[in-house]
Amino acid sequence: MAHDHNNGLEVIPKDPAKIKKIWMTALILLLITAFEFVLAFTMDRGVLLYALFIILTIVKAYYIMMEFMHLGEEAKPLFYSIIVPIIFLIWLVIALMKEGAEIFQMRW
């Protein structure tokens, strides 16, 4: 297997800092998820808890998109064409949850 790399592709050595950053991101994601579990079992259900869940979810989404998908390294127009629609989408989620609550008032 010594001539595994005979196509002229040179293997670049590992950058430990980069690898460490990936594992740190993983740790952050897992810690946030664990924290969500703690909240789920200790806090009373209500708007405050739901708001916390949604904020923590957006924090996780931020780490996945920036660190794992490297969206931050893309050209700015591409970056904003992905991010801006998502921000409006979050608005729509919240707006229609409110609307659902209004339907509840009418129906029951």
Add this chain to the structure above:
Amino acid sequence: MSSTAIEIKSKRGVWGGGNEPLKASYGKLMMWFFLLSDIFTFGAFLITYGAIRMSYPAYEGASAEFVSSNEYWPIPEMIFDALPLLHGMHFPLVFVGLMTFILIMSSVTMVLAVEAGHRNDRSDVVKWLLWTLLGGITFLSCQAWEWSHFIHGTDEGTMLEYVNSLNRLVSETVFGANLLVNEYGPAPFAQLFFVITGFHGFHVTIGVVLLFLAFYQAAVGIYEQRGHYEMVEKIGLYWHFVDLVWVFVFTFFYLI
């Protein structure tokens, strides 16, 4: 003046082909377009879930005394509390927590595979892709068990009054779930569960197929011959997206 002329010339060049708009390669750009449209699809699902969820009465009272009924929306931690091989015991959200852990870890091994691809390190790419593949398959197996348990239900079932498929109001004990009625809560609860987690599972399945493709092609040296590992990067984008969607499904379905 002359600098203006040069600028116009280079602007024409943008549409002349053979370049990379937005400094991203064709494949990566198209993957981002696809992911954006997929974000809208899952966004629509979550909006539907949120709106329907809020239009039903919430369960009021202590979580520990929760009893299923189709009069109000169930508390997820009292519904999703089963583990394989431990029949009838109460482990709230443990299994779904495990599934989340598996998917996040497979996303980490995927990003390590992409990183190895940047370094043209074939053996590392193959190793990390194999781990990712394993994570994906494990997640799917967990979901299969979860669905099976959800469909078959608990031993006790729930006494419900509902309109059956013959349009008759009946009062009977319901076990498990289908699209018409379920023992956990109002009918839309199970409907949304099947559609949203089902669609996500379908994405994971496609991801596993793509991962296998990348694993095979990397292992036999196709990418090395091609001179780059961009395919791993593109499939990586898709796989992270599947993880991203699960993060939202987890919050909305299992926590809220």
